Amino acid sequence: MRILVFANTPAHVHLYRHAVDRLEEAGHDVLVLTREYACTTDLLEFFGLPYRRYGEHDVTSSSKLTLARQLGGQIGSIVGKAVRFRPDVVFGRGPYAAVAGTVARAPVVLVLDDEPGDFNHSVSRPFADCILSPRVTRRNLGGDHYTFDGFKECAYLHPEVFAADDAVREYLGVGPDESYALARFNALDALHDAGIEGFTREQRRDLLQRLSGHATVFVSDEGGEMDLHELPAEPYDLHPALIHDAMAEADLLVADTGTMVTEAGLLGTPALRYRGTDDHEYGEFRELERVGLVEQFDGYDAVRSRALELLADDESTDRWAQRRQSYVGDLANLTDLLVDVAETRGTIDDLDRSSQKAIQQDTPQ
Template identity: 75%
Template sequence: MRILVLANTPAHVHQYRHAVDRLERAGHDVLVLTREYACTTDLLDYFDMPYRVYGEHATEAYSKLQFARELGGQFRTIGTEAIRFGPDVVFGRGPYAAFAGTLTRTPVVLVLDDEPGDFNHTVSRPFADCILSPAVTRRDLGDAHYTFDGFKECAYLHPDVFEPNEDIREYLDVDRDEPYVLVRFNALDALHDTDIEGFRPEQRRDLIERLSESATVFVSDEGGEMDLRTLPARPYDLHPALIHDAMAEASLLVADTGTMATEAALLGTPAFRYRGTDDHEYGEFRELERAGLAEQFDEYDAVRDRSLEILADEGAAERWQERRREYVGDLVNLTDLLVDVARSRGELERLDRSTKRVLQPRSQSI
């Protein structure tokens, strides 16, 4: 079989990397089409995934004409590469995957989450043969839409998949018992981030200074704009492939970005998300809050004070790990599901009974 995967962000690479490895080891041909964005290609190289680049995600302001030209060029490259590869099934999300499947007359499997924007869903839904999403997804995308009990991050953070790197503290240069905090600042340059503001500059400084009184602070600044030389913090400068190992050992993650907060929560690390001006409701966060693994805050003072409270709580780490054991272990291993769906060429009726049991038609679950 030949499987084509559209992976446009670092999170997409993590989502598919174990499935790609297993499918290749089983003798299938896999190709990942990607774009230059953040550390996406760095991760693809690190995990030795077969890929080709179709374009880049530019963050600078474009005129409508410039944007249309760039988008047109990306679609042409995707079309050329897809036809050359000749897939039996296409995985991805949004219009790129839909276009590749339509052009090659190949079944399209979309793996979605409860993102706020409707654009990707609206454009790609008519071309999808199969849509998979977490059960917490609130929208119904039609007869081809099936849900599973878990999160898309379960493809790489499920206890059956994730193996922590025991040397991560050595790489970070922190002692065995030294508490440390990961602080993630979002670049807010994605389509669904338009008009959203996270931590303001003065809040970033205050947060770092206050957290540093209780723990070593590592800053992951997606926008790359912060100057940490005058602040009591260290840049998180390990290879991006090691971020989940660093999360798993951290005492706390504080972020104004969604994906890393979800990831930390699933690893059993207290995960606090500052919403800023983001007033969207996410089914994933609501569920993680219910499980006691994540917390969201509308006010800066609240997330700062709660962070300091957790760092002073000696029993917090064990409570969160116990919650992870009780909750995350019962979720669906998404890698297993992706591999089975790939082998079925996106035709769910061809799945065996055990795999079918983990899927629920969305129209019957709302």
């Protein structure tokens, strides 16, 4: 079989990387199409995945008009690459996968979460042969929509898949018992981020100064705009492929971005999300709040106070670890499901028994 996969962001690389490895080991021909965005191609290189670029995402503008213009040029490149590769099935999301599947006359499998990009869903949904999303999302996407117990991050953070690198503390230069926190600041340059604001510059500086009184602080700045020379914090400068190992060992993650908050929660690390002006209600965060793995805040003072409270609490990491142990292991191993769906070309009725048990048709909450 020939399987085409779209990895447009670092999170997409993680979503598919184990499935790509397993499909190649089974003798299938897999191609990953990607764009230059953040550390996406760095991750593809690190994990040795077979990829080709179809374009570049300009992070200098987050306007919908600019992003739409970029999309037009990228679609043309995608068409040519998809026709030449001749896939038997296409995995992805949004107009990218829809166009590739249409021109290649191949089934399209969309793997979605609860992000608010109605444009992506509206464009791609009519072309999808199979849509997979977490059961906690609340969208009804029709008869070809199937949900699973878990999160898209379960493809790489499920206990059956993820094992932390014990040497990450040595890589970071922190001691075995040294407390450290991660602060993640969003670039807010994706299509669904247009018009949203997270931490202000002043709030970022204040947060880092306050956190540093309780722990060593590492900063992951997606936009790359922060000057840390006069602040009591260090840049997170390990290879981006090691970020989950760093999160697993951390005492706290504070962020105004979604994916890393979800990841930290699933790893059993206290995770705080500052919503800023993002008023969308996400099913994933609501579920992780319910089980005590993630906390969300509308106001800056509230998230700062809670962060300091958790760093001063010597038992907080143990509580989160216990919650993870009792919750995450019962979720679906999404990599298993992706591999099975690929090998059946998105035909749900042909899945093996274990995969059919893992999904349910069109029942978003």
